[in-house]
Amino acid sequence: MQKSINELHRLQYAFKRNINLLNEKYVKHTKNTDVRDGLYFRYAYLPNETSQDKATARVNDIRNTYLTGNFSVPLVKQSYLKKDNIIQHTDYDLLNESIRCINQITSGSIDKPTQELIAVDGMHLPLLKELNKDGFKMNLNNEAIESLCIVAHEVVHNSPVLIKLMKHKNERKSFLEQEDIIRKYRDAIFIFDRGFVSNELMYFLVKNNLKFVMRVKSNTYNIHDKKDAIVRIIHLVNTFNIRVVNYVKEHQHYYLATNLVDKNKYNITDLGEIYNRRWEVEEYIKYLRKNFCINDINESSENKIRKTLNATITVSLLVSFITCLHYKYHKVNYNAKINKTTLTTGIIDWLLPRLIYDIKIGTSDMAYFIKVYIKYTYNKENRTCIRKAVRPYRKWYIKRHFSVNKSGYKNTVNRAHNNTNTNAHTNINTNTNISTSLDANLANIKNRIKNKYKIDTVKYQIPTTEDEINKRLFIDLDF
DSSP states (O other): OHHHHHHHHHHHHHHHHHHHHHHHHHOSOOSSOOHHHHHHHHHHTOBTTOOHHHHHHHHHHHHHHHOOGGGGSOOOHHHHHHHHHHSOTTHHHHHHHHHHHHHHHHHTTTTSOOOOEEEEEEEEEEEOGGGGGGTOOBOTTSSOEEEEEEEEEETTTTEEEEEEEESSOOHHHHHHTOHHHHHHTTTSEEEEOGGGOOHHHHHHHHHTTOEEEEEEOTTTTTOTTOSEEEEEEEETTEEEEEEEEEEEETTEEEEEEESOOOTTTSOHHHHHHHHHTTHHHHHHHHHHHHHBGGGGOOOOOHHHHHHHHHHHHHHHHHHHHHHHHHHHHSOOOTTEEEOHHHHHHHIIIIIHHHHHTTOOOOHHHHHHHHHHHOOEEEOOTTOOOOOOOSSOOOHHHHTTOHHHHHHHHHHHHHHHHTTOOSOBOOOTTTOOOOOBOHHHHHHHHHHHHHHHHOOOTTTOOOOOSHHHHHHHHSTTOOO
């Protein structure tokens, strides 16, 4: 117990030092509030379904309980928003870097370095229309903004590396723009899925001696019949070699491209295991969406959105730090996993106030934290789950176009069935009025049915009733 407390005291000192630097930078006269209140207000506002009023009440509760003098006086929401506004999103990087350094010391990765694996993926966030003035592009309907965030996660130590908001939706370009991360993790192995496949990205990685493992399609380089081979790639006027391997897992073929050409050090099984670790970035994105307000960011400022994303990194790093600390100094069942949702609540409500306001942490306090916020979930060994969506993916459904586009489907089918020689006036994807010929609509319907449900379109009869339309085109959708 005492060793865990000593580690927390080291982290507490790092927070205190960085907060003093921020106070010197932003606050000249501290009457009854300072940077600490702005920082904790942002963290208290992170959880799902939390309003600014709730965050204000939480900050006032902490001030009234642990602070004295003028700093214990409750303040209104505008006071905390004013302090939050003066803090820049880059200031959170100071805190995050401190946690990373202490986490490396705690985990022993400095004394016994291991090969770092960084999984990279994209995450889409809905933003307010007001951000269009900052360079974020509207969707085709000019109704909303759906931005791209590039997410990098170090899977060996379960530590987030990057959540960066982009103004375009090109995942490959987004990664190429992260020069600081690429420079810092030059010795790591970057793991990509099929969305990042491009000769430009591969050439950049090979040219800069950055290790990577990337999943590709079987027809990308005509590699469907190759088990393990070297393939020459041409990019503009440059040529380079990559290694392509093929393996089967659970009756599914996987094709990987990599520049790890040493077959003795990295055989096909090793490369397959490295790529399988990429799934952890998907789990991390799921964790972010479940526990934080990133699915519904009601911020009209780019700086505030970036602060929210950097603040989620702080909490995620603390989750990783506490988990490592607990496994290191406490006996835990091998199959037991700490519940991240409960631990996240404890970090925001209990740990962060003590780190930010420099509140003393004793043995009884630590015992209370472990008892209340560290809960275990037990999974069977070698447990596997089939990956399947609750609802089939529909782009128009995700963008909330169902109420209009369902009638568009029906009208198109009815015109085709009745041989009405008129134009369809509804575009299924964007709900934009267009003029489309009958033959084009009928061919479009047949192609969709053939591709989605493997139905022979020659023998297929166009449905005549509403029930048949719903059964064919809206199967498994609970509306």
